[in-house]
Amino acid sequence: MEQPYTDSKGSQPKMDSFSVLLQSESMLQMQQQMAAQARRFSVGPDPNQSKPTPGSLIIADYFTPSNPNDTFAHGEIVGMSARQNGFRGPVFTLDQASVDISGSSQAIDFAEQAITNPESSPEDILRAISTRTAAQSVSLVEQQTQMVRNATASGAKNSALNISMGQSKAGLSSELYSHATGAWNPEASREDREYGTTVAGNYAKAYGLNLESLQSSDPAVSGPERAKLQQSLIGHVDHAVENSSRMKEAQRNWTTEVRRFESGNNSVVISAGNDGNAAEQMIKDAAGSPVMAPRDFQKNFLEIPEVTTVGATRWVNSENGPVEQSANYSSRSTGIDIFASGSVDYDGDQKADNWGTSFSSPRVAGTMAELHRQNPTMTSAQVENLMRNRLTHNLNAGSGEVQVLDYQKSSDVLVGRRGIGEQF
Secondary structure (H helix, E strand, O other): OOOOOOOOOOOOOOOOOHHHHHHHHHHHHHHHHHHHHHHHHHOOOOOOOOOOOOOEEEEOOOOOOOOOOOOOOOOHHHHHHHHOOOOOOOOOEEEEHOOHHHHHHHHHHHHHHHHHHOOOOHHHHHHHHHHHHHHHHHHHHHEEEEEEEEHHHHOOHHHHHHOOOOHHHHHHHHHHOOOOOOHHHOOOHHHHHHHHHHHHHHHHHOOOOOHHHHOOOOOOHHHHHHHHHHHHHHHHHHHHHOHHHHHHHHHHHHHHHHHHOOEEEEEEEEEEOOOOOOOHHHHHHOOOOOOOOOOOOOOOOOOOOOOOOEEEEEEEOOOOOOEEEEOOOOOOOOOOEEEEOOEOOOOOOOOOOOOHHHHHHHHHHHHHHHHHHHHHOOOOOHHHHHHHHHEEEEEEOOOOEEEEHHHHHHHHHHHOOOOOOOOO
């Protein structure tokens, strides 16, 4: 084995700080180049093309990692998922970060200040929760509406737009509730416990609850009180969304822009959301005390009849080998059109390195993009029906059978092994 060079005293020579800096910068540049190359491969052959060509998968997402430690950005993993399903067509990207939502962000920040301020009055807290809920729901719809406008402006024809974004009443309610749980979580840090106690105290003040009961270690005491808090938040979120004039206007504009884009024989595909077990987790924290939720509790605010909404499946090990199931995290809105695998393996180790309906929808969107290319006169509804009739299998999801994009059938069509008109 080759020995490292040593000086006359037998010690390894020390590098000056400038040399160390150069070496670290060189390594960083190499890592960045490798990551950039991997990203280009994952997103597509020409992510910066000036105009989508027929059969394009248009990805509206974030393409800069939100965390410095993340290997890939969310939008890049979305692209990988479509590629892993067999999509070989062109990819066109739209960056979500290009849309200014600073106004909504400021409204949410002001609301957070009131919710976390122990001096806030009950009226201030209730108003803050309404403001926060409306701002989050409206900003989602308005931002995605702009993404559809951008896709239309790109001149796309016979293509599919994938939007792996979403929010629901379930997500907003459980997020508000989670801010208080540090008050009684025995594993919470001191800082989180103090924060949670302040928020829980404000919630108790606003909704007429007992803070000591919420924090009690006796499930018979804390369970019913936490269920009251959950019910109050769920009802508050439902009221804020349903009575927001801005939300109604935003959803009308969303529908208009989706219809305009799809008039070019295109499709809009959205993820159903990952709020499938939100109510279950809340009930568990309330020691099994039930709560009532609206029928559209898990429905993505972007879900309308015109779009194709995609839920997620996952593979689990059983005594008979791997078995496909509907993913417990996947939202279960009645408006879901089709399911697909939500697991992505980007390390090549045959494991689910990432999961979510964010990664099930691009599998469907890539398939629909190719079907649009092969059938340029078909509408979005016709392409969706063609896919569901020819490229799916049925799966018993517990509450009934659902249609799942069949990997083998869809990938055969995507890579050209079989035409859509051939017998499967």
